Amino acid sequence: MNARELQMIVARLPAPQPITDAFEGRGEGIHLKGSGVYSSQKRHLIGWLGEYGGEGAYNRKNPGKDARHFYTRFQCAPGLLWLAEALGEDPETLERGVEAIRGAGKKDAAQCGAFRAVVPWERIAALIAAKANPEGA
Numbered sequence: 438m439n440a441r442e443l444q445m446i447v448a449r450l451p452a453p454q455p456i457t458d459a460f461e462g463r464g465e466g467i468h469l470k471g472s473g474v475y476s477s478q479k480r481h482l483i484g485w486l487g488e489y490g491g492e493g494a495y496n497r498k499n500p501g502k503d504a505r506h507f508y509t510r511f512q513c514a515p516g517l518l519w520l521a522e523a524l525g526e527d528p529e530t531l532e533r534g535v536e537a538i539r540g541a542g543k544k545d546a547a548q549c550g551a552f553r554a555v556v557p558w559e560r561i562a563a564l565i566a567a568k569a570n571p572e573g574a
Contacts, residue, residue: 443504444486450523452479457519478519514538514548521556524564
């Protein structure tokens with residue numbers, strides 16, 4: 438799956454997500470609170486994925502990687518939480534992910550790594566597949 442395909446999937450997901458919204462409502466979602474750049478994590482991911490084929494705002498040296506690469510490199514834990522929640526990850530796993538983020542300190546990379554240890558790319562890929570084929574046929 439490439440980044441554009443993931444962007445199209447994200448565009449179809451509902452923006453409000455109760456666990457992510459509660460996490461960010463406590464001021465823990467530093468990428469939205471006070472930045473004024475994105476109105477939601479959905480918008481954040483759509484914008485980020487839309488620039489993924491080129492240098493984008495971060496002057497990427499190797500643009501155009503696939504969706505897995507995006508997930509393993511994205512440095513916004515609330516965005517990763519939102520993606521997993523919007524794709525239908527179970528609430529207990531999401532709460533474990535939130536606790537992992539909280540326990541990882543203030544650095545974005547550490548928070549994201551902690552969340553990805555709970556919800557790795559393989560799980561995201563499985564959730565995407567389940568959304569594409571809800572009957573499991």
